[in-house]
Amino acid sequence: MAKLKKLEDYREEIEQCVKCGACRAHCPVFSVEKREGRVARGKVALAHSVLKGEIALEAKVLEDMSQCLLCGSCCTQCPNKIPTDEIVAATRRRIAKQKGLSTFGKGIAAVLGRPKLMNLLAKSGGALSALLFKKLPEDSGLHLRFPAPYLEQGRTLPPITAKPFRERVPEVIPGDPQQPTVLFFTGCGINYMYPAIGEAFLKALKFLGVTIIIPKDQACCGLPAVSAGATQTVEKLAEQNLAALSCHQADYIVTACASCNAGLGKIYAEMGEEFKQLTSKTMDIFVFLAKHGLLEKLAALPKIEPRIKVTYHDPCHLRTQGITKEPRQILRALPQVDFVEMPDAGTCCGLGGTYSVYHYENSKKIGAKKAANIASSGAELVATDCPGCIMQLQDSINHATGKQRSVHILELLNQALPDDDS
Ligand code: SF4
Ligand code: SF4
Numbered sequence: 001m002a003k004l005k006k007l008e009d010y011r012e013e014i015e016q017c018v019k020c021g022a023c024r025a026h027c028p029v030f031s032v033e034k035r036e037g038r039v040a041r042g043k044v045a046l047a048h049s050v051l052k053g054e055i056a057l058e059a060k061v062l063e064d065m066s067q068c069l070l071c072g073s074c075c076t077q078c079p080n081k082i083p084t085d086e087i088v089a090a091t092r093r094r095i096a097k098q099k100g101l102s103t104f105g106k107g108i109a110a111v112l113g114r115p116k117l118m119n120l121l122a123k124s125g126g127a128l129s130a131l132l133f134k135k136l137p138e139d140s141g142l143h144l145r146f147p148a149p150y151l152e153q154g155r156t157l158p159p160i161t162a163k164p165f166r167e168r169v170p171e172v173i174p175g176d177p178q179q180p181t182v183l184f185f186t187g188c189g190i191n192y193m194y195p196a197i198g199e200a201f202l203k204a205l206k207f208l209g210v211t212i213i214i215p216k217d218q219a220c221c222g223l224p225a226v227s228a229g230a231t232q233t234v235e236k237l238a239e240q241n242l243a244a245l246s247c248h249q250a251d252y253i254v255t256a257c258a259s260c261n262a263g264l265g266k267i268y269a270e271m272g273e274e275f276k277q278l279t280s281k282t283m284d285i286f287v288f289l290a291k292h293g294l295l296e297k298l299a300a301l302p303k304i305e306p307r308i309k310v311t312y313h314d315p316c317h318l319r320t321q322g323i324t325k326e327p328r329q330i331l332r333a334l335p336q337v338d339f340v341e342m343p344d345a346g347t348c349c350g351l352g353g354t355y356s357v358y359h360y361e362n363s364k365k366i367g368a369k370k371a372a373n374i375a376s377s378g379a380e381l382v383a384t385d386c387p388g389c390i391m392q393l394q395d396s397i398n399h400a401t402g403k404q405r406s407v408h409i410l411e412l413l414n415q416a417l418p419d420d421d422s
Helices: 007-014 022-026 028-032 040-051 059-066 073-077 084-099 103-112 115-127 187-193 195-207 223-228 231-246 258-270 273-281 285-291 294-299 325-333 360-377 387-399 409-416
Strands: 133-135 142-144 181-185 211-213 252-255 282-284 308-312 337-339 381-384 405-408
Touching: 007 040, 007 084, 022 040, 022 073, 028 360, 040 059, 040 084, 059 084, 073 084, 084 223, 084 231, 103 115, 103 223, 103 231, 115 187, 181 195, 181 231, 187 195, 187 387, 195 211, 195 285, 195 294, 195 409, 223 231, 223 258, 231 258, 231 273, 252 258, 252 273, 252 285, 258 273, 258 282, 258 387, 273 282, 282 285, 285 294, 285 325, 294 325, 308 325, 308 360, 308 409, 325 337, 325 381, 325 409, 360 387, 381 387, 381 409, 387 405, 405 409
Parallel strands: 181 211, 181 252, 252 282, 308 337, 308 381, 381 405
Antiparallel strands: 133 142
């Protein structure tokens, strides 16, 4: 049985906070709201008080705990490596258990926990797209035509596809028997909003002769439910994915979404021994491609003109797992790309799962800093490795200059590779 850790399980880590305040310099939320309850030190202290039963779960505690992107920036900089993101998530689970889920959290649990309902809703949204959304200039996204709960009208959204990615492709795509077999964990972003990233994923792996399996019964990884504190939904989705992925023989489970990678590779790792194999096989797409000879193959391709100036945004869920090198290696090796670093490429974009729904004004302020850094790099495109970041980056850019586009690195790789004829 999949089991998420409880707040009690973090007692030792919580008690290791020495209140040094080093986390203050690295918290995106603290940078826009200079209040102790917004930073790791304040949250760890609050979690400690909740654990000891010193304070009730009053409105202020709920507000402080909701003001966290779960970005993990504080954890990597903390001298005692205190996992504040995990402690906040565990506190949210405690709050949900005692006080019930928020209205939005209930919605997340109801939809994510029922993949068939989610599929139906997404397809309906895709079919009614022209009615619900209006297109922004130069294909930079969509705006809602009407007010909707939890979504501001001025927010840039990607189109929802009327035909989800997993319904467009066969379950098994055979490759060279000498090459590994990969399970493609698509995640919801690629399945429902960015199917072109899924197509580009297939093209890259076919180029290397890899056999690809896209399990039809896979579900959401559960990260949005982690953010909402919806314990049972996360555990149910983990069980469902374990069953869907374990019934296939494969060498790797590969993701093209940073959040899915953290869901399968990090969150599931803590949920029981039965997840060990799944977790150890999980790999980010660019780590896989670099390990399996793509860089050498790209080096052999002729350079393409005109060149495109591209910068990279590190998704938090990869950066905190130490995956920063391979996406840049692939970008630098692309024959049409001039790669430039932007300032603070590793700071959070401001999405933070449910954070940008509850705290859109702060999310926009954090995103504005990212948009300014992208503009200062002189790049035309900001590439990344996470559909959620792509959505937030484009929204932030559109609130600023509207001059750049956010893309997945796989989309650029897709342009560089020869067309496959299958
Ligand atoms: S950096 Fe770590 S130890 Fe220092 S106050 Fe922040 S959470 Fe506590
Ligand atoms: S996880 Fe991110 S937002 Fe939350 S306290 Fe740490 S640095 Fe701040």
